[in-house]
Amino acid sequence: MSAMAQPKTIPSLADQVVSDFVRDGAHVFEQQVDPAAAADLLTQIRGLRRFDETLFLSEAEFDADPQYTGVNPKPGRNVLERFEDRLGFVEQAPHIVEALTALLGEGYEILNKKVVCGVPAKSVPEWLRRRIHGNPVNNLGAYVKPACRDVTYFYGIDFHQDLIDYKDREADFLTLYVYLHPVTRADAPLYLLEGSHRLGGSVFPHDLTRTADDAWLYRNGPHGEAGVRQRILTGGTGFAAMWHACTLHGTQPDAADHERISLRYLIARSAAKRSGMDAVNATLSGPLSLSDTRKDLDAAGAAVIRQNTVLKA
Ligand SMILES: O=C(O)CCC(=O)C(=O)O
Structure with missing residues (x-):
């Protein structure tokens, strides 16, 4: 056989995932997770409550005792705890397991799911709406009734790294995100900045200048700058993607007439094992961990910086 006729080798999913993380800091799965199981879980979740204005405290109730922290799902108050036996379509899906094992090694650990x-x-x-207008992080947990804080509610969130919630922790984890119904441009799709992970950990809010419709110049102080491409993750029921803890991503407020409901997992490498994530992290030019991850909040956790870059995307 002549050299020209050599068949092309198709990389395994494991190799593809690691090379996508090295290049883009993200991998978008071609294969969705089981759409019927996703739709079924969605029906169960929607059956629990109305995702409308009845979620919220009144302004007077909120002002009587503002609580900005401890308002996300936690053990004992997490809606997914009641659906543990329905999550196999994600957690045991062979292609998801193969991808996670390639990056995180056998015995990887789910840090958080919600x-x-x-x-x-x-x-x-x-x-x-009046009070949160222009805030970079519109996690609405502070304003929803305590009984509804078993889900995280967003009205958009500016470009950030998921390292933001993990002071002093090495970026040894990734985010796996699954859509439970079709997500169009109007349904608050995730905006990912591909390649932004390469500058390592960076304090929120981030230094981003738009250079084209789908491109930004991203600077991380002494750790350099990079031109990064914006990818909007629209997809159908069961769409799945994952990204590095240093990959910038965000959402605009949901512009549809209905809520967008997704699953979000944080999954970490097993201790003391080398894995694809070591190869990825070896390519980063900036820090792998941060002692301070954000400077947008006051001591109580209220926003003091009002700017929002993803709204300009
Ligand atoms: O789902 C969203 O709207 C934003 C999710 C996100 O960026 C996050 O939880 O880090």
């Missing part, structure tokens, strides 16, 4: 809801404008009370 339902994330993008709340549409029509469901956010007017007083609240």
Whole structure:
């Protein structure tokens, strides 16, 4: 056989995932997770409550005792705890397991899993929209009734790294994100900045200048700058993607007339094992961990910086 006729070798999913993480800091799965199981879980979740204005405290109730921290799902208050036996379509899907094992090694650990809801404008009370306008992180947990804090609610979140919640922890984990219904441009899709992980950990909010419709110049102080491409993750039921803890991503407020509901997992490498993530992290030019991850909040956790870059995307 002549050299020209050599058949092309198709990389395994494991190799593809590691090379995508090295280049882009993310991998978008071609194969969705079981759409029927995703739709079924969605029906169960939607059956629990209305995802509308009834989620929220009144302004007077909120002002009587503002709580900005401890308002996300936690053990004992996490809607997914009641659906543990329905999550195999994600957690045991062979292609998901293969990809996670390639990056994190055998015995990887789920650090956190939860339902994330993008709340549409029509469901956010007017007083609240007024108060949060322009904030970079519109996690609405502070404003929802305590009994509903078993889900995380967003009205958009500016470009950030998931390292933001892990001071002093090495970026040894990734985020796996699954859509439970079709997500279009109007349904608060994730905006990923491909290649942004290469500058390592960076304090929020980030230094981003738009250079084209789908491109940004990203600077991380002494750790350099990079031109990064914006990818908007639209997809059908069961769409799955994962990204590095230093990959910038965000969402705009949900512009549809209904909520967007997804699953979000944080999954870490097993201790003391080398894995694809070592190869990825060896290519980063910036820090792998940060002692301070953000400077947008006051001591109580209220926003003091009002700027939001993803709104300009
Ligand atoms: O689901 C969203 O709207 C934002 C999710 C996200 O970026 C996160 O949880 O880190």
